Amino acid sequence: MTTAPSIPTAANALTGKRRVAFASFVDENYLPGFLTLLRSLALSNPSVCEDFLVLHDGLRTDSIARIRALHPRVSFRQVDAAHYDGYAKGDQDNYLVRKAYFILDVFRVRDYDTVITLDTDMVVLGDLGELLELRDGLAAVPQFFYGQHKLNSGLLVIQRDYLSDAFCAKLDEVGRKGSYELDKHDQGILNAVLDGGFLHLDARYNFVKRRLSGDLPVPDDTAILHFTGRHKPWQGGEAGYGQAEDRWHAYELSEAEFHDAYLSLPGAKHHDLLVHYGTPHVRRTGDVETARRVASAHIGAGEYQEAVDLLGGIRIPVDEGWAHEVLGHALMSVSRYGEARTELMLATAAPNRAATSFGRLAQIAWIHGDDTAAAEYALDGLGVDPTHRANRLMYRRTTSAKQAAEGAPAEQLAHVAFYMEQQGNAGDKLLPESVRLAFDRDTGPARWHSVHAHRLFDEAALERVNARRGLVIGGGGLFIPDTAPNGNSGWQWNVPDALLERIDVPVMVYAVGFNAFDGQAYGRSRDRFLSSLRKLVERSAFFGLRNHGSIEKVRDLLPAGLRDKVRFQPCPTTVTRQTTAGWTDPAERENTVLVNAAYDRAGLRFGHDYGHFLGEMATAVKGLGAHAEVKCVAHSLDDERIAFDLRREHGISLPVIPMYDFDNDAIRNTYARTKLVIGMRGHAGMIPFGCGTPIISLISHPKMAYFLADIERPEWGISVHDRHLGARLVERAAGMLSDHAAAVADVHGRQQELWKVTEANAADLRVILGGRTV
Template identity: 50%
Template sequence: PASPSSPASPASAADDRSTVTGRRRIAFAVHTDRDGLSGLPVLIRSLALTNPGVCEDVVVLHPGLPDSSFDALRRLHPRVVTREAQDRTDVFRLEGYDTVVALGPDMVVLGDLGELLRMRHGVGAVPQLLAAGEPGERRAVLPDGLLVVQRADVDDALAAGLDAGTPAGDGLALGDALVPLDARYDFLTRRLHDDTPVPARVAVLHFTEAPGAPGFGPAAEARRRFEMSDDAFRAAYRALAGRKHPDLLAHLAPPLLEARPSLDLARTVADVYRGQGRYDEAVEVLAPVVADRLDAPRCQETLGVCLMALSRYDEAEAHLLLAAASPDVAPRAFAQLARLAWLCGREADAHAYAREGLDADPTDAGCQSWYVRTRAKDPHADAPDTDGPQPACAPTVDPAEQLAHVALFAEGQENAGDKVLPEAVRMCFGPDTGPHRWYEQPVHRLVDEAALERLNARRGVIVGGGGLFLPDTSPNGNSHWQWNVPDDLLARVTAPLAVFAVGYNVFDGQLYRRGRFAESLRVLVERSAFFGLRNHGSIDRVRELLPAHLRERVRYQPCPTTVARHLLPELSGPVDRSDTVLVNCAYDRAGLRFGHDYGHFLAQMAVALRGLRDRADVRYAAHMPADEKFVHDLRREHGIALPVEQLYDMSNDTIRGLFRRSRLVIGMRGHAGMIPFGCGTPILSLVSHPKLAYFLSDIGRSEWGLSVHDRELGPRLAERASALLDDHAAAVADVHAAQELLWKTTRSNIEELRSTFGMDG
């Protein structure tokens, strides 16, 4: 649980009460008594100003000081956590963290600590020279020196030795756990006597003398850089160039805005709030200072986007039009206007806005995408060539015979999994998955009175599948999940409503302000004739948000992609497999997926793939263009080139065929595991999102998943992949066996739903 010392901090609002991805939890820790308190503000300021993109918990260990003693620290950092501890060795047993960087109140940070945060083994420390210049001088780790502790490597013997205490003049007895660090990470000021300048490479300066001691002027000056008022510190942080951590910026910038309001600062704060999903706060910050000014197009754009995320569409459109008056901002603003018009069901307006954006910049990808997507709806489009053959008139469709499908319908080069999924949902209800049987309601499009009437005219409404319970992608203020439906209209859906194979898709550590979502969820469950979620992890998380009397209505409905062999006859027979292993990685929300471990992940994957390439044709399966970053990074950093299968340009049948003919699929995306599994192909999952772990738990095959943070990911992945390839027939049989419960559950649910919808058997 989050510390009570920071109840409003982003850490405490994060949706990570049960981390299931193996995400590494990192903290800075410092032990202090009352005498050392005065040094902590300098330490925290120095850490933030020299490592502005880092915002991990700062755990202050103390012997029982009053809670108010730490108020000054809380003003400086959003993640101050306080814990009682008897001495500094408690950093070796700090519960709730995997990596602890122990600092001291007599230290200041002068440089980048990224190398320390990326360490994965042992206990890092700088062996210092004891009794320099005297007979028998030796090196040892100082008890108050910098430490980088990997909790997994602190065994009972090491802990017992630390508990025994440290004799005067001796260092910590770390034994084989010690990983020596460069001296620049714990540089002692006693080396700087006679006013020796601080070397430029020093990252952590450790004061072994009082900061004002004579003969150590340059060291004292290095520390004085961080002796400043709170306002000066906030201004200094905001003025830093390069990437700043949004949580730190959100903590430090608002007081500056209150003291000295300015347009530029308001936009800075609003952009941070926007990135955190705090759209209402972003509007509160920007609206008073922006108004209808034409000289602030970027602010108008930010304000318009935030208003759109709150479903305040008329206001959003007005501000985006003001932004579009600026040539620099016009393409982006027109792309947002096209999206807004489409969300509101105004296809012709969406097309016109996209066309205006292309007039401003013919290369703008956003405008091009909306232009193509809405082209068929343009009333001004050229008439077809009447000399050629004409299509037959479409048969009249009786709405009462259709099912309405509320889903994300991917188009163009969007996520391949999101293209396969809607069709898989429809296949559960019969072989006809086309427009004669199904009416499409894009999940992100606003449900207004006209849309409600169209839904109610159908035989039934199916919402799903996919991970629709998430706050971002296409935020709206009506539901705070992906279906853009106001509560009052949702309550007036009279057609039988089924939520089918939807997932709770929030990352470990992702912010989710869930009050509005919880109320929308309650209305949805009350109104639904069937409410099925695609894994038991999602079921548990959603039940937490519901009143007790509704919790049992939440049921299990696996993702239909996982039972494709039972839905498509052509997938059920024998298959001639190639010697292909497909690999997939995902890069959306990379910070939440990898944290500080991306370099480690890439290196470990290189280890695994080098071994696999000796026995299989290893290829890369890109679900969307952004996935190809892995191929570029792997080639650049490790010299390994992989051929790419661009799934985003393939048909659903081609995607399923590729997965079915492969011997093994190693995937990070949810559907990079579920689709091949559904086709009968063995899988291994690279777990960076809870949904992968949830699925493997449901089928009783948790060993098929490896965390992207696993310290030994490379060798373990190679070993498990080799085992599946060595006895491939058994692996395929295992997949088929694991499918049986999923199919049994799905078949039972479908039979119930066919009755609910009044469909023939």
């Protein structure tokens, strides 16, 4: 591992997460149909918002604007119209015939894994979830008049295997030869090429108008109604289909009517749609409840300043407690703490928001180092709701036994970290101690001054740090915008630039990770993050990131003159056997396989594939049971969900190990004694690896692939989206278990390479610290 491994830049190339898009060919004549299609899609599937590819051969500027107003994620792609001039056609001069072939350009799409095409004379009436979950083949509804052999091309669910040059060549060959039903245009070509080889969907996903001849009612289970034929609803329609056309006209709405209709729908709504439709609605009406919902969506996506701007721009009545609480949450997330306190105090008057509001007031007090006030606010919150977990944890945090007396400042290093407490993430709990072990065997207060990353770094904190010999920042994925949001840095350490610049002891950034998920962005806090990051790199005597993927991401954000300061420092949990005093490998291991699954930001992890993942894990657990006892290891409370879901959906029961309640020694011992760990969290891979235990990573985050690339074992990872996840897990696990000694030896060998890097960096750190570590 002397050179940096090659890291793919696209996050979904690492996680295997499917990119899904809808697509339609649109021209000016069919624009009214397409606009109605977009409205119907949103109103029938309010929690779905995938990219929408608008294929076209030229659209007016005002038409593009109307489309953008209806969908937040449209991508306009001009077709290669001339490409289809060489196709044999039934009527070369008819413009409709010519344009009928342009939808075939969808097969030239290369940046999506699944594309769902919709004709512009369709209206969506029901849930399309089943289509979004499809992962294989090319799916369509068989034609109404021609039995099961031929498809209707109005709706196609196309997987990547068909989005290829090879399949396009087949289409071109048939099109140019004319060896298809010429009067069926694109549909004729597809049927000639596929010859019945497509996945059959139920008729309700492409329910053609002709089935309703005689003015029959539309069946209740119809998901997509297709107005095939010459007569379209926006052109006056056709006699004998009145009830069908009424369903289409129900979606022919003005902008205000459409926004009102979407916002009044019950149930979950997609963040992008809620923001896209709710924001203009709030500007037009000043509606407080809609503003509260849209601001909550912004907060959920880490868009804190956007939430402040929206809610702060309207008048909120005093008695609207929920809106005040959300605005208070947004304000504290951008470090406008005084304003946040005012809003949260107003919210405490509302019985249903009081506990949460007191909890946020307690958090603000704790951030400012006032444990007494934090405990009082938490107690007030518990008085409203004795079951409120955040208040209970804050009260314990601020009233528990105080830290032991520290040693002399001149003999200490200050350490900025995320110090996890009761029932917190096991990996985060172990990290601070692991970082300290990489510097010195004494990890206690005699040698270390703790600085919680999430507390405001103020003048008093600066004075305490500058009294120490140096400042260590790490480890963990601190470069992430939403775990502990603040407006001072844009990442987890709540440090203003002015105070960061005044630190006058050596600053050592040690094994920090860039932890953004596939699909996660910094929003308007990006500039604040970039400024803080650059100042941190400038100020650092040592700047080590825990994987080369993070190094690549951070270097891309830095000016050229700072990029070379970024170096590789493996996470110290990966070399636990080397740093832990008195470590001995277990003489015998329990015949167990520990499985960990993570559920934070589940939408970013799984997309539309959670049902697939759970089914494949059921297959894996059954198969692994023939080799060892399988247990669920929960780093946090939420991780237990896989045990609940497997039992409910597949009748499989897994014992649960509540690692969130373990101390650090118990965490290490548990991982050292098992034979194999299959983990989705980064530290459900790195910690057992550091303990010498073989691992297989369930990749739902780029950092998992980054680590495996660093140790040159990418085959130890399988995407949670893998089509054959269950079988592959069993196969790889069985291989490791059958020759377990060799698997352990491989882990030890890989670990030794990381230890060499760690030792080399330690030599540089000793120079920085004047020849000593602590």
